Amino acid sequence: MDGEANLRAIxxxxxxxxxxVLYALTGDYAEAEDAVHEAFARALSRPGRLRGVESPEAWLRTVAMNVARTRFRRRLLLDRIVHSGRLRPQSVPPIxxxxxxxxxxxxxxPRPVRECLVLRYVADLTVAExxxxxxxxxxxxxxxxxRGRRALAARLDDKEESRA
Structure with missing residues (x-):
């Protein structure tokens, strides 16, 4: 059995x-799923990591717990910075x-087109950036x-006509 098939079975x-387990630790189901998926992604990026491990599930649990801890620490740090007044979040307009x-x-x-549009018009980067x-x-x-502007115009125009 190859590494990817083995990881799929695990x-x-x-x-x-x-x-x-991660949901019980974090209290946040989405965070628990993200941490577990990140652990599996790390295992998938280097399939050899699990070969010598006695219990792949224990290894994945440890990695997922470490991911969750790191994210928790980063959130705490950001909260402290926001509460200290050093960082003032702007109000987010309603969607x-x-x-x-x-x-x-x-x-x-397509992803490359979408990324270019978002970086140019949402992140406000120059074309060179x-x-x-x-x-x-x-x-x-x-x-x-x-191509992206044309596709968006066509898609958004169709939606506008269907609402009318």
Whole structure:
């Protein structure tokens, strides 16, 4: 059995138990799932890690617990910084139906096109900065932005007509 198939079998056998343990520790089901999935992702990124381990489930549990602890510490640190007044979060505008429609339309685009659009128009990066972040040429970014704007216009126009 190869490493990926072995990990799949371990996932099927133990992921539910691991999520239950992490949920009991964190009190947050989504956080528990994220920590367990991160543990499996780390195992998948280096399949050899589990070969010499006596109990893969115990190893994964330890990794997931460490992930959850790290995230908890980071949240505590951020909370302390916010409460100290050194960081003042801006108020977040309510999510409008247009924003929901835009987010839905963006999810339907190919990942490279979606990422270019978000980095350019949401993160407000220049085209050159988007190219650097995407590790592609400026011309490729311009092409993706054009295709993305056209696709969004078509998708959002269809939704607008269906609402009328």
């Amino acid at each position: 996932y099927l056998a133990s992921a539910g138990r691991l999520v239950a 409008s139906p247009d924003r929901v429609a835009l987010a839905d339309a963006l999810q339907q685009l 988007v190219a650097q972040a995407q590790q592609c040429t400026v011309d490729a970014v311009k092409s993706r932005l054009l």
